[in-house]
Amino acid sequence: MMKLTIEQFTKMMDSPRAQGYADGELFEIDLEENRLFLGSQYIPLESRPANYGGKQWYFICPDCDTRRRVLYGVVGFMACGECRGIYRRTRNRTKTDCQYWWGMALKEIRKLEPYCYGQFTEGADSPHFGRSHVHWLTGTASTVMVGCVEGILGMRPDFYGLKIEPAIPKDWDGFEIDKEFRGKHLHIVVNNHGHVPGGCKKVTIDGQEIEGNYISAQLLKDQTEIIVDIS
C-alpha cells in the first residue's frame, strides 16, 4: 500500500506548480488551484495559516472530505487512514457486507438532507462514491414546501386573499412561520393551547380580531403579524 504525506509534495516546491513522480506515479500539483493529480485521481488540497507563519497544507481525503496530512492506498484510490481502515480494499462487495454499506448509508445521510432525493448519486467508479447532488432541483423541495404551507399551516390563497386553517399533531403547542405573500411579509403565530389537531378558532391581524379565518388581501401590510388560535 502506498503512503503519501503532504510534505512529500510541498517541502520540495519552490513554485506553486510542480510535476514529478511519487512512488513511480506521475503527479501534478498546483497550490494556487488547490489541487493534486496523482495518476488519474484528483485530490483537492487545502491550506491553513501555520502557527509560525507560512501555510500548512493538507490533502482533502477523497472519501470523507476531511483535511489529512497522510493518504494511503493504491494509485487511483488514495484515501485517509481512517477511510482505509473502515472500507475494505476490495470493490467486489456483496449485499451482506453490512459494515461497508452501513458506512456508505451514513455517508449519504451526511451529504444530503434525509427527506430529499438527489438528482443523481455518484457510482462506484467515483472517488466520492455515494455522494448525492442537486436535491433542491427535484420535486422534493416543492412537495415539502406545499406540505408545510398548504398542509401544516393550511394556507389557501385565492384571488382576494387567503384562508388559514392549520392541521397539526394535537400535542403541538403551536408553531411560527414567516411567509411572503404577494409582496407582503407575514409573520404567522399559531397557538394550540387546547391541544386539538386542527381548525381555527380565532384570527388576529396586527392586533385586530377578524371574523372567521378568511383574510382579505387588503388587510395585509408590508409587515403583518397574524395570530391564529386553533383552540
Ligand SMILES: [Zn+2]
Ligand atoms: Zn477519509
